[in-house]
Amino acid sequence: MVRRIPVVALLVGILLVLAAPPAGAHALVRRSDPPDGALLDQAPRRVTITFTEAPDSSVSVVHVLDSSGRDVAAGKAVPQPGNPLTLVIPMGKVGQGVYTVTWRVVSRADGHVTAGSFSFGVGVSPAGAPTPVVAGSSSPSPSPLAAAGRWALYAGLALMLAAGVVGLVAFGGKAPPGRFVVVSWALAVAGLVIMAVAERNAVGASLARFVHSAAGRALIRQGIGLAVAGLAVLFLALRPGRTSLWALAGAAAGAMLLHAEAGHAAASPRYSWLDIGAQWMHLVAVGIWVGGLVWLLVGTRGREGTERAVAVRRFSTLAGIALIAVAVTGLQRAISEVGWPTDWRRLVDTGFGLTLLIKTAVFVALAALGARNRYVNVPRVGSAPGGISALRRTVGAEVLLAAGILAITGVLTQLTPPATLAAAAPRARPPANVVATGSDFATSVRVRLTVTPGSPGPNHFEARVSDYDTGAPVPATGVQLSFALPGRPDLGTPTLDLSKESTGMWAAHGTVLSMDGRWDVSVLVQESSNAVTVPLTLETRLPAERIRTIPGSNGQPTIYEIDLLGGASLQSYVDPGTAGRNTVHFTFFQGGGSEQPIAAAMATALPPTGAMTELHLIRFDAGHFGANVTLSPGAWRFEIHASTQNQTMYSAYFTERIP
Incomplete structure (x- = not known):
């Protein structure tokens, strides 16, 4: 039965990997209205910003600043009804000018802080926006305090979980020394307190606001989980045995689940339960493997002969199963946060990817030491002189590498996954152009003329000719444009014949827009039996300026x-x-x-x-x-x-x- 467990774990892991959805983490801007760089004729009544994950509006701040730095927003940012990913900022009555939207939001899913800005213009090119303090979207650098807190929390939870599981599986239901378990619980509590201090510093909110925020509530839930684990530790100290070991393992696993619900996995846009489940299994497997190494060192002291050899073999089997679970769930999380193999260039293009590669390298080294123990040192325990000493030396090296992995993880959880960066990456803007639409006097034909780039000089002209009532393409036999600039009769009325691209679509290149201004354009649409003229007005664009x-x-x-x-x-x-x-x-x-x-x-x-x-x-x-x-x-x-x-x-x- 035990031999089948790795096979079952591997099959479950493959299903998790194949079902891995892209994860979100850190609230970065996906889109905004007005969009970045927009030039508007009239001031908007509101500004909306859609993020890659839901922001916590209670501790998030959005400002709309004019060119003098004055906030012109008419109220606080609030979630859009029915769409928690979008914040709505009402606008007061404003005039022409360039406006810069600055935002600093806290993710409702994982509590991470991000900030950024974009600009738009009302009657003025937004290229003139003053350089903001934070451009685009950004996340603060990893906090050493937060990384230290996460390391302590992970280590404490891993030791408590392993104390219960390894005590039940490897040591026949015998509990480890009580003082070590108490120290493990205290380490986890200290880690959570440090995390709370670091998170409040990052959010920059008062204690009352922070406690009522999504990040504060998540930390409180984790605190409750650790309180339950503390009761299990007390139960183990008073009544050591299998029941108390089961209680300790269950409480530690529950605290790990609460932590997984407050991390990157919870930010998955779809099937968050799958990512949270995989992350929880990953934490549990790491805890059993890494924490078990420490208890192996402690538990083999004072045991001799057959009893020690049996305990070592049982732990070796348990560690092998945990190793498979760590590898498979880790791969699932990597695909979710980085992307499928076609996107693995992100591993060397992003800080998250490089940190993940370092963690993977340390994991491979740790697995290699585990393999040496499994196939070289474990068989020698109890049968060869010095076997236990060699095992202890290798396990000691594994513990040091495991501590390094936990430290790297503390940094990794503060970085933005590449999948989130890809979701927030600005899409390429279409070429700038000028569009004019109109119809003939009898409202029988409609013309939409698109001029790219729309500035004085060479341009591409594209005319879509359609029926005014039905919108169907008009089977014209020829389309000609003629131009006149009011007040400049010396320019004459240059013409441009368009070539047929498809039914209803005509195009050509030309330099007829020789000067800046509002041009009168006459579109002559020649049909088989008659011709109609559609008058248009077209204003040229000027290059962007600051x-x-x-x-x-x-x-x-x-x-x-x-x-x-x-x-x-x-x-x-x-x-x-x-x-x-x-x-x-x-x-x-x-x-x-x-x-x-x-x-x-x-x-x-x-x-x-x-x-x-x-x-x-x-x-x-x-x-x-x-x-x-x-x-x-x-x-x-x-x-x-x-x-x-x-x-x-x-x-x-x-x-x-x-x-």
Whole structure:
């Protein structure tokens, strides 16, 4: 019967490995609305952030900051009803500008802290967001205090579990010395206390808030588990025997289950019970194997001859079964947290993977020593002189390696698994483009024109022609685009003939968008029996720039600071910034803060009507220009192109909404 146990364990392990789902651990951002880098026409009413695992909103903090660092969120972050992975942050009434969302959340599953930020713009390119303290998503470095606490907890639980199991299996129901078991329990309690202190420091919450958080409640549950184990230790001290050994082993295994429920395994997005079960089996198997080595050293003292040889052989068999369970459940957890073999490059690309490789190497060395004991030293115990001494030396080396594995595990549990990083990795954004849609006067044909990248110069034009009512592709025989820029009749009306890609889809490359502005586009759709014209309006894109907006107050205008090449910058503002007569100011600065002399400059204004006009610049100083302009209500975009004496070229733009 005993010989069948390894086979059964191996079969169960194979099933666990094949069923391993990808695990999540650490709450990293999966997506957000608005997304990172979005440019919005209107301010959002709320910001939503979806994480890879559920955050604990009671101790998590999210801020929405404007360019001056002021928090413009209208309330605290709360979970989205029916979706615990998503936090919702209500927004107050805000104007144009760049907004940075910073977050610091605590995972509800495993209590780990992560932080990060992203930005979006309202009427202003988000490329101008000031550099945040924490960019993207990040997790704090492993805490030495937390690692020490985990090591003590693992070691104490392993010793208590092994005291019960090894006492029952190897030593015929005889309990180990009571003082050693008490020390094991005290070690586990000390470890849990240290973990609680480290977790509270990481969360940064008051004691009352921490106790009521998910991480605090998980630690309290583990404390209750250790209290039950303490009662089992007391029972063993008062009534040593098989019953008390069973009670001790059961209490220690229960405490391990509570710990597994508060770790990486609990963050699995699907079948968390499978990951928790595998993690619990892994902890139990490690406890029996590693903790049993210590009790083997202690238990063989004072035993001689046949009794000692029988105990050693029984433990060797038990350790072999535990070794198989450790290997199989460890493989299941590795696949869950790293990925299938096709993803094993993550083992050398991430800190988690490298730490796991180190742990695996130590495990292999430990298994090699165990094999030497099994096949060389164990047969010599009781039959050859010096057999027990050789066994003790090898077991002593195993104990040292096992202590190292527990220390590595204490660090590993604080790192973000690669599977979680992959789930949170930013997806490649599609190429930037400009889209215009419209229909003919009779509303019979609809055209969707996509221009990539949508900036002045070479572009790819793609027109989707469909029936206005049914949406079915229109079997056109030809599609031609003609362009006109209001206010610039000198550019003429260039045309571009599109080629048929498929039914209803036409495309071509061209440079007809020669200048920035709002272009009038006329789409001529030629059918077999007639032709229709679809008018569109298309506004070109400008390249992203880093811009900081300093809101005006008490009659002072809003100031726009734009980063330029070589550390230079441009400071612009519209005075007074209301409908009517205004002066637009442009001042160039060198990296050191002094004014940058400009040899030549040209500026334009793009009004809400789309008819771009050139501004008459007045030089106030070597690098300071102004232009008088009459502004109507709406969004105005101002551009300036300048050069220095050494032909360094500067280009910048900003948009201001005139009330």
